[in-house]
Amino acid sequence: MIESFDVFIKQFKAGLVELFHNTSDINELSLERGLPKEIWEGIMAFNPLSVAVPEEFAGRGVKVKECLGLLSAASYESLPLSLTFGINIALFLEPLAKYGHADIKGDIFKRFIENQAMGGLMITEPDYGSDALSMRTQHTFTDDNYQLKGQKHWQGLTGMADFWIVAARKAMDNGELARDIDFFVTDNSRSEQHIPVEKYFNNLGLYMIPYGLNTIDLTVPANQKLQQTSTGIKMMLDILHRSRLQFPGMGMGFLQRMLDEAIGHCTNRKVGGQPLLALDSVQYQISRIQSSFTLCSGMCAHSSGMSSIAHDVSGNGVEANSMKALVTDLMQEAAHICVQLSGSSGYKLDHIAGRGIVDSRPFQIFEGSNEMLYSQIAEAIVKQMKKSKELHFGRFLTSLDTTARVAPRFKALLDFSISDNLAQRQTVVLGKVIARLVCLQYVDELVEKGFRQDLYENTTKHIKMDIQELLATFLNPNDATPIVEYQEGGDWLSFV
Numbered sequence: 001m002i003e004s005f006d007v008f009i010k011q012f013k014a015g016l017v018e019l020f021h022n023t024s025d026i027n028e029l030s031l032e033r034g035l036p037k038e039i040w041e042g043i044m045a046f047n048p049l050s051v052a053v054p055e056e057f058a059g060r061g062v063k064v065k066e067c068l069g070l071l072s073a074a075s076y077e078s079l080p081l082s083l084t085f086g087i088n089i090a091l092f093l094e095p096l097a098k099y100g101h102a103d104i105k106g107d108i109f110k111r112f113i114e115n116q117a118m119g120g121l122m123i124t125e126p127d128y129g130s131d132a133l134s135m136r137t138q139h140t141f142t143d144d145n146y147q148l149k150g151q152k153h154w155q156g157l158t159g160m161a162d163f164w165i166v167a168a169r170k171a172m173d174n175g176e177l178a179r180d181i182d183f184f185v186t187d188n189s190r191s192e193q194h195i196p197v198e199k200y201f202n203n204l205g206l207y208m209i210p211y212g213l214n215t216i217d218l219t220v221p222a223n224q225k226l227q228q229t230s231t232g233i234k235m236m237l238d239i240l241h242r243s244r245l246q247f248p249g250m251g252m253g254f255l256q257r258m259l260d261e262a263i264g265h266c267t268n269r270k271v272g273g274q275p276l277l278a279l280d281s282v283q284y285q286i287s288r289i290q291s292s293f294t295l296c297s298g299m300c301a302h303s304s305g306m307s308s309i310a311h312d313v314s315g316n317g318v319e320a321n322s323m324k325a326l327v328t329d330l331m332q333e334a335a336h337i338c339v340q341l342s343g344s345s346g347y348k349l350d351h352i353a354g355r356g357i358v359d360s361r362p363f364q365i366f367e368g369s370n371e372m373l374y375s376q377i378a379e380a381i382v383k384q385m386k387k388s389k390e391l392h393f394g395r396f397l398t399s400l401d402t403t404a405r406v407a408p409r410f411k412a413l414l415d416f417s418i419s420d421n422l423a424q425r426q427t428v429v430l431g432k433v434i435a436r437l438v439c440l441q442y443v444d445e446l447v448e449k450g451f452r453q454d455l456y457e458n459t460t461k462h463i464k465m466d467i468q469e470l471l472a473t474f475l476n477p478n479d480a481t482p483i484v485e486y487q488e489g490g491d492w493l494s495f496v
Contacts, residue, residue, distance in 0.1 A: 002055075005066050009073055012046045016077045019043060026078060027350035033207050044116040048074070048085060052093035057109035062097055064246070065304040071249030072300070076257045079359045080208035082250045084118075087156045087209075090243035092119030095165055096185065098309040099226040099235060104185060108163060119163035121239070122152040122195075122214065130372055132167070132236070137216055138177055139168040139184070146184060146225060150216045154366070158212040159197040162188050165226065166195075166216060167236070181232040185224040192219045205358035237314035244324035244367060245307035245316070248299035251327040254360065255293045258334040261352055262286050262341050269343075276341070285337045291459040292330035297451065298442030299323050318380050319402065321373040322435035328363040329370060335360050374431030375424060381434055382418055382427075391417045403437045405444045409460065410437070413467055416475065429474040436463050 019042045020026035029035060035043075051066040053059020060066055067089050075082035096108060096119070111117040128134045137150025148168050155164075164186045170178040186193045200212040228235040263286060266276035276282050303323065307313055313320065338353035339346035346353045364370045381400075390396045394414030397407040407414060422430070440463050447456045483490075 002060060005060070005063075005069065008046075008060070008066075009069050012048060012070070013073050013076075015042070015046050016074070016081075020077050027352075027355075030078070030080075030207060030355055031349060034210065035208055041116070043081070047113065049088050049093065049112050049118075052089040052097070053109050053112055054097050054105075057106060058113050059109065062094060062309055064308050068246060068249030068252070068300050068304060071246070072252035072256075074253065075250050076253030078208070079250070079254050079356065080206045082253065083156065083206065083363075084209055086243075086246065086250050087120050088118055090246050091121035091239070092161075092163060092165055094242060094309050095121070095183070095226065095239050098238075099183070099228065100185065101223040101225070101227060103223045108185070108187075111162065117162040118157055118160060119165070120155055120157040120161040121165045121167075122155045122216075123167045123236075124152060124154050126151055126153050126213070130368060133179070133181070133233070135167060135169060135181070136177070137166070137168040138171040139182060140171045141222075144222050145219050146222065147219050148184060148186075148216050151214065152216060153213045154201070154211050155214065156209050156211060156366075158200065158210045158214060160210050164188070164195060168216075179233075181236055182228075183226040183232065183235065184220050185226065186218060186220055187224075194218065204361075205355070206362065234314045237317070238312055240367065241313040241316050241320035242307050242309070244320040244373075245303045245313060247324045247363070247367075248296050248303055248327050250363075251296045251331050252293075252300055254331055254356065255289065255296050255334050257352060258338045258356065259286070259289045259293050262289055262338045265342055282341065285341060287458055288462060289334045289337055290455065291462040292334050294443055294455045294459040295330065295439050296327055297455075298444075298446045299327060299439055301446045301449075301451075302442040318377050318434070319438060321368070321377050321431075322438040324367065325364075325370040325373040325377075325431070326435045326439050328360070331360040331363060332357070371428050374429075374435065375427045377431035377434050378422075378427040382422070382430075385418060393418055397434075397437060403434070403441055406437055406441045406460075410464065410467060413464070413471060416471075423477055423479070426474055426477050429470050433467050433470050433474070436466055 019039055020029070023042070024036070024039060029039065048070055050059045051070050052062050055061045071082050071086055071089070074085055093112065096105065123132050123135070125135050125137065128136065135150070137148065137152065139146045139148045148166060150168065152166070166184050166186055167181050168184065169181055172178055186195060188194050195214050195216060195218065198213040198215055200210055203209070203211045226235065263277070266282055266286065269276045277286070306316070335353055335356035339357060342351065342353055345351060348354050385391055385396050388396070390399070393416055394407065394411055397403040397414060440460065443451070443456050443459060447453055
């Protein structure tokens with residue numbers, strides 16, 4: 001009989017404390033590439049990835065609440081560990097559970113449950129990062145097998161994962177590649193499916209996770225192709241949106257850790273006979289982290305109800321992009337604040353906040369850079385506005401399901417109309433405004449269920465301040481562009 005989630009997560013948290021603080025020192029481990037084998041085995045002994053394995057395969061049932069709870073528990077102690085689980089859950093196990101052929105699921109899930117296997121997703125290519133639709137990895141079909149050829153890079157768990165889901169485009173008879181994308185499960189333990197690592201990258205942070213360059217030249221049987229219900233592009237959106245919708249799980253524990261570290265340090269640190277926490281500016285900075293913690297709580301609650309594999313989230317781009325972009329921006333800000341409040345001790349690679357700056361930074365880049373996602377949010381909303389023939393920003397957001405509950409609180413700020421000729425830099429700013437309102441509404445919904453009202457009210461104050469600053473930029477855009485040939489007449493030494 002599978003234990004309750006409360007028991008499961010309590011044991012997992014206690015296990016991480018034992019492994020990271022008693023058996024070893026996480027602050028020292030974080031300075032090394034990878035983790036010692038005995039530590040990995042100790043972590044995986046709790047069978048953490050069982051949360052993303054269906055019950056019929058001896059898992060816990062792929063419940064979003066449990067997946068996010070696990071990610072949060074891991075990120076409180078180690079953001080790279082949480083990302084490792086996030087890659088496995090959102091980019092391999094959930095897609096396999098939803099789209100995998102029945103013939104292959106049993107053996108693969110068994111290896112995750114019994115042999116501590118890991119899996120990841122390969123989309124990004126050296127010449128095609130966010131432009132996934134232009135990828136050059138291709139597949140051909142012969143004798144009931146698919147041959148895949150190409151290159152992939154910056155895949156989390158490079159050389160470490162046992163299984164991969166690889167994205168490729170069909171090679172046509174005319175030499176071109178099909179527009180649509182297909183996905184294939186590969187098993188590294190089979191020689192004909194093995195994906196070699198050409199080289200490993202010296203990633204700036206996230207030392208626990210290997211990244212590198214891979215060459216794809218392999219053969220898989222037909223039943224290892226994921227089974228899409230419509231197009232491969234729609235399936236890719238469903239996978240990527242679900243992953244973005246579960247980013248708050250990784251953000252939750254990290255933000256709570258930054259908050260606890262900041263409160264703990266500022267309570268105990270005395271300046272002029274009084275704790276740092278008594279200083280007004282310090283209270284403001286900690287309240288910024290706390291508002292991020294509150295927003296992320298709302299995101300987790302909302303995601304738990306709408307991002308399961310039972311749902312098609314390919315059309316939930318605004319919500320997915322809002323969660324991913326905003327929570328990762330908040331993670332970076334929280335780490336910076338915690339370092340600032342910690343003084344010189346925070347500026348150490350083995351300090352949780354100093355390390356957090358470096359480890360949380362790539363979250364703003366991978367799975368779609370935040371600037372791109374904010375722009376997509378704005379473009380989607382403006383498109384809806386034009387379709388409904390309502391170009392007044394405030395009135396439209398008040399009528400939109402995802403913002404209707406909170407938009408009226410910002411009526412005065414949102415009292416303007418959208419023009420037809422927005423610069424791209426304006427769409428990024430507008431997307432940041434929309435994302436904040438979308439995610440604040442998640443907290444509003446959570447308060448209705450009993451979440452603390454005072455946390456919500458404080459967060460609303462910060463959101464109002466953010467929107468005021470963002471709209472000042474949006475309504476009075478800076479049109480400066482770089483001067484590429486700036487050297488001539490640009491050397492100050494010539495004028496002194």
